[in-house]
Amino acid sequence: MELHIAKDAAQLSENVAAWISNYILEVLQRQERFTFVLSGGNTPKQLYALLAKAPYNQIIPWERIHFFWGDERAVPFEDERNNAKMAFDTLLDKVSVNPDNIHVMRTDISPDASAAEYEKTLKTYFGKEQVTFDLVLLGMGDDGHTLSLFPGLPIVHEQKAWVKAFWLEAQDMYRITLTAPVVNNSACVLFMATGAGKAITLKNVIEGTFDAEKFPSQLIRPQNGQLHWFVDEAAAGALEI
Numbered sequence: 739m740e741l742h743i744a745k746d747a748a749q750l751s752e753n754v755a756a757w758i759s760n761y762i763l764e765v766l767q768r769q770e771r772f773t774f775v776l777s778g779g780n781t782p783k784q785l786y787a788l789l790a791k792a793p794y795n796q797i798i799p800w801e802r803i804h805f806f807w808g809d810e811r812a813v814p815f816e817d818e819r820n821n822a823k824m825a826f827d828t829l830l831d832k833v834s835v836n837p838d839n840i841h842v843m844r845t846d847i848s849p850d851a852s853a854a855e856y857e858k859t860l861k862t863y864f865g866k867e868q869v870t871f872d873l874v875l876l877g878m879g880d881d882g883h884t885l886s887l888f889p890g891l892p893i894v895h896e897q898k899a900w901v902k903a904f905w906l907e908a909q910d911m912y913r914i915t916l917t918a919p920v921v922n923n924s925a926c927v928l929f930m931a932t933g934a935g936k937a938i939t940l941k942n943v944i945e946g947t948f949d950a951e952k953f954p955s956q957l958i959r960p961q962n963g964q965l966h967w968f969v970d971e972a973a974a975g976a977l978e979i
């Protein structure tokens with residue numbers, strides 16, 4: 739695991755934008771297409787806005803990138819809480835992506851149907867054996883959740899399904915999420931976490947004993963890939979390093 743600490747959230751977003759851009763360009767020297775899994779929530783908004791502007795809007799070959807989502811809130815696309823809408827508003831509507839390469843988790847059908855359809859999409863793209871994303875961008879909630887893997891819920895233990903929908907009582911909505919084993923097959927996973935509100939949880943996730951039931955972000959350990967944590971000083975405040 740590599741830990742990268744930035745002064746604040748703005749600097750963090752700059753650092754991640756530069757890192758991702760270099761990584762995409764490097765990987766695309768070896769292969770034709772790049773698979774990029776986007777996260778939702780607040781943390782990546784600044785990053786997406788930066789990627790949509792110079793120099794990144796010009797140097798990244800956007801038409802060669804396939805976009806996927808790590809999780810979705812099952813609310814209509816027009817709803818501000820919809821993770822895909824946030825990515826369209828901040829990034830995808832502003833760069834020259836190929837619309838056929840954008841693979842959203844649908845919220846206009848039932849959550850279970852959407853999860854089944856997404857799993858089919860992944861199998862069509864990657865083949866039936868396993869998914870290997872080039873880059874998975876993740877956030878971590880103050881409670882230690884990542885994707886839609888929330889503390890204390892059965893979804894944390896899912897080993898078989900690649901994508902699953904479930905009712906999230908605490909937020910009065912369905913969630914659709916990739917599962918931990920799928921993400922752990924990726925070539926690279928990059929977490930972003932900012933703010934003092936995440937400091938104690940981050941310490942538990944990175945330095946604490948393994949308790950995925952309590953801190954699902956601990957489940958993310960790519961088997962053969964890289965794991966990067968990009969955090970700001972406020973989030974890193976309780977770490978011992």
Ligand SMILES: O=C1O[C@H](COP(=O)(O)O)[C@@H](O)[C@H](O)[C@H]1O
Pocket residue numbers: 777778779780781782808809810811821876877878879880883884885886
């Ligand atoms: O609900 C979600 O939360 C996490 C973390 O969000 P943040 O607002 O603390 O950055 C996010 O990564 C996930 O995609 C989203 O659905």
